[in-house]
Amino acid sequence: MSDKIRVQHLDRKAVLYVRQSSAYQVSHNLESQKLQYAMQDRLRQLGWKEIEVIDEDLGCSAAGTETRTGFERMVAEVCLGRVGAVAAREVSRFARNSREWQRLVEVCRVVDTVLIDQETVYAPRLSNDRLLLGLKGSLNEYELDLLRQRSLEARREKARRGELVIIAPVGYRKTEDQRLEKVPDLRVQEAIGSVFRQFLAIGSVRQTLLWFLEHDLLLPACTPRGEIHWKRPSYGTIHQILTNPAYGGAYAYGKTECTVHYEAGEPRKRDRRKPRDQWLSLIPNAHDGYVDWDEFERIQRAIRANVRMGAHAGAPKNGEALATGLLRCRRCASKLTVHYTGSRHDALRYSCHRAWLDKGLPRCIAFGGTRVDAAIAQAVLRVVQPAAIEAAIVAREEEAHKHDEALTALQRDLQAARYNAHRAQKQYDTADPENRLVADELERRWNDALLRVEELESRIEQRSHVSGQIPPVQPDEFNDLAAALELIWPQADARLKKRIVRTLIHEVVVDLDDATSEIVLVIHWKGGVHTEIRVPRRRRGQCATQTSPEAIDAVRLLARICPDLVIASMLNRNGLRTGRGNFWTQERVTALRSHHRIPVYSSERRAAEGWINLTEASALIGVSPKTLRLAVERGEIAAEHPLSLGPWIFSRDSLNTRAVNEFVARTRARRTYPTIPPAQQGSLDLSTT
Template sequence: MSDKIQAQHLARKAMLYVRQSSAYQVSHNLESQKLQYAMQDRLHQLGWHEVEVIDEDLGRSAAGTQTRSGFERMVAEVCLGRVGAVAAREVSRFARNSREWQQLVEVCRVVDTVLIDQETVYAPRLSNDRLLLGLKGSLNEYELDLLRQRSVEARREKARRGELIITAPVGYRKTEDQRLEKDPDLRVQEAIRSVFRQFAAIGSVRQTLLWFLEHGLQLPACTPRGEIHWKRPYYGTVYQILTSPVYGGAYAYGKTESTIYYEGGEPRKRDQRKPRDQWLALIPNAHEGYVDWDEFERIQRVIHANVRLGGQAGAPKNGEALLSGLLRCRRCASKLTLHYTGNQYDALRYTCHRAWLDKGQPRCIAFGGTRVDAAVAQAVLRVVQPAAIEAAIVAREEEVHKHDEVLAALQRDLQAARYAAQRAQKQYDAADPDNRLVADELERRWNDALVRVEELESRIGQQSYASGQLPPAQPEEFTELATALESIWPHADARLKKRIVRTLIHEVVVDVDDTASEIVLVIHWKGGVHTEVRVPRRRRGQNATHTSPEAIDAVRQLARICPDLLIASVLNRNDLRTGRGNFWTQERVTSLRSHHQIPVYSSERRAAEGWMNLTEAAAFIGVSPKTLRLAVEGGDITAEHPLSNGPWIFNRNSLNTIAVTELVARTRARRGRPEIPTAQQGSLDLSTT
């Protein structure tokens, strides 16, 4: 026994610290574990009867970047004076960084605890041992840095040659000669290609994700063991496929770096992405990609442009503002910001206040956006009208292609599901029927696989029916499209309109001419041409939206025989809307009448002036409503019909004519006996009232 071990050391317990740096070492370096646990025999030989083994830090590095609960518990026990010796196979097992190593040595010195390894016993209170422990701690830290440096440099040199492949991403397999080749599973290949195809058509990562979710399509993913499984896609899945250079046929390494920061006194590791010019290796055309490198670069530019950052327009959204992110102030060269105001937040307004926010200077310009958007839309329509027919044919073909692509993906899923069902059936048939614990589980799996097959067959049937409803595009169907663009544009999707505008327009420089009370727009087209457009500025109190004259005239005529509530119902039934696109209500009809000075409905005035509907007029002259309506449509009798799906309006004076008398005489002369009395006949059609 060493003379450094005293009675006070043996009176306390000894602690044996067992550690390995990684999970791989724990699983494979079993001989090292046995040697470390064998240190218990050495402690017993040195005189300790109570030996506590601390092995909860197996698989954790001692470099200082991971929390080691076992080491902390050992130091705490030493501080409490309960430990006479701490032991390890090599002292490097305790710590590989100076902070924790010096902490352990200093605590052992204060409470008089010895350190023991396979070779010797160290007493920290002795200056020579303390010097030796300090040197060993420095050497342990240096040794770790040296090993890490050698390993990192070897990896980097191999990566610069494009030969370092850690794991193969989904859609690829790693070959024996350290190269990547496409996964032989065609279902996996087509799923990844469909991601790129949909992004090329939509231009947004999120909208591509929503397309997959809308059609219930799955995407492949890799398990840690390299096995493929299918799951519901997430944004990160689609974004990773679209931004990873490996799918563009390039080898890339060193895209991220790890930094150490401290949180609550504990070190934490953070991974962050580096700019492309700082990557260690980027080798285009290193293997076969799912898209070529030029297409991959174009996709990255589109994704970058979708981020609303640094004056960029950002991805098209659902808002109605057509020029969001495209307007630039002529006075201060700042981008204009967009605000939605009004009770319904449907009135858009463009403002430039960067100078006021950043420098405290007066605000530049501000104006309503409805007229400006309409003027730019007219300019865009004039540009796209010559190619409208060709674009419509291409759009119809793309729509048919999308349906076919969904159908093909579902058929691939069905083929995989049938294979899974057959495999489950074989497993069930191979099981012992008397072993119900196994047979019942295999039967349940078989039933689940059959349900999946039935679900996919049903979805394929629905998709096939929907695809059959789309006839092939014929050029003669679109001959009038060029002239109908203006009527189609207001009802088109907001995102689609913004994508069209951003495809044609680089930016719009805007200023306000206070003298002429005009908004001056200079449109910078993508081809390099500039166009100036002047829009009259809306004065205060002037509404940019107006109710259609057709609706106003209809209200003026219907007010003779209908109250406001019934007028609102008739207007809505004829698909007429207010100037802001809202449905009509009794209050809105009342407001319209008041603004245009239309008298309110009155039954007394109606009777005095002689206004009647079709049913009342027919009863007044003694014929059926249908007979009277046919006479009016034939031009024999005068009546008003302001809306096609609304009531007829007659005046008593127009019924006291010779034509009406002759109509009544002809009707009575050929009238037969009706099977159902006229009083019991009814109709729900407003046009017959």
């Protein structure tokens, strides 16, 4: 027995601390565990009868980045004066950082507790032992850093050569020579390839996800054991596939780094994605990719451009503003922002206030966006119209290809489902029928597999029917598309229009010309050409959505023969609306007349000016209304018809002409009469027969 162990030490219990640094060591380094637990025999030889083993920290590192409950409990027991000795196989098991090691030594010195390892006994109250313990603590910390540095350098050198593959992403498997190769499952390969094809066609990660969800298609995923299972895709799944360089055929290592920060005194690890120029290794064309490297780079640029930051306009959204993210202020070089107002948030306004927000400077410019968007749309249509036929043919082909893509994916799922059903049937056939506990479960699995097959067959049949309804592309069908493009543009989807605009326009530099009250737009096209457009500014109080000229002209003509209430009903019957899309009322017609200075209806004025309708005109000249209407349609008699479902308007003076008199004479001359007057015609009475 050592002379450092006294009676007061033996009267208290001894604590044996057992620890290994990782779960792998706990599972495989079993000999180390046996040696640590064998320290109980040494404690008994030294005279302790009560021994407590603390092994809660098996699998925890002692570097100071993890909370060790066993170590904390041991220190608490020492502080309470209940422990006479703390023991470990090596003192490095206690701690490999100075903070926890010095705390343990100091606590043991205060309460007079000895430390015991395989070699000797340490009494912290002795200056020589305390010095020795301090050196051992520093050596333990240095040894851990040295081992970590050596293993990390070896790992980095292997990664620089492209020979370090930790985990193979979905769709790949790791070979014996530390390379990546595609999995032989064609269903997995085609599913991952469809992700890239759809993004190249759509141009948005979220829209690609929505396409998969719309067609109810599954994507492969890996279990912790490396097995493939199929699940409903999420945004993270699609984004990870599109941004992983491995799918572009490149080997990449060092894309992330782990940082440690402290919250409430506790260390927390956090992973951070590093920029590409800080990656440890990036080797293009290291293995067979699902897309080539150049195409993968184009995908990354498209994803970055979808983020609205800096010079990027961001992904097209559903807002009606056509030039969002493209307008740049000429005065301060800041991007303009869009604001939606109105009861339906359909009135848009562009403004530049970054200088005011960031530097407190006066606001630059602001203006209504409806006319600006219309001017930009007209400029784009003038550029696009010559290629409208070709673009329409390509769009039709892409639409048919999308249907074929979904149909092909469903056919792959059906083939896999039939295999699973056949496998479930074989398992059921080989089971003992008398063992109902097993047979019932296998039968249920077989039925579920058959239901899955039936569901996929039904979906494929529906998809084939829809694909069969899409006619083949005929170039003759698009001959008139260029002329009708301006009519199609207002009904097109907002995101589609924005994608077309951003494909053609780099940015638009905008300024206000106060002298002429105009908005000056300088369009910078992608090809390097610049175009200047001047748009008149909307005056204060002027509505951006004005009533159509057709409705104004109709009110001006109908006010000759109809009151405002009748005019409102006629406008509504013909499908005309106000500038804000409302139905017409008597008050709104009155306001329109007042704004455009149209005289109100008056029966005296109508009689004085000689305005009459079709019925009155036909009675005046003595012909039927139908005959008169046909004559007007042939151009023989002058009349006005402002609305298709409305009255005809005649002037009395226009009916007192020689042409009208000749028309009436011809009409009466063409009338036919019976040969015998009706009074002289007999009747056939057969009552006497």
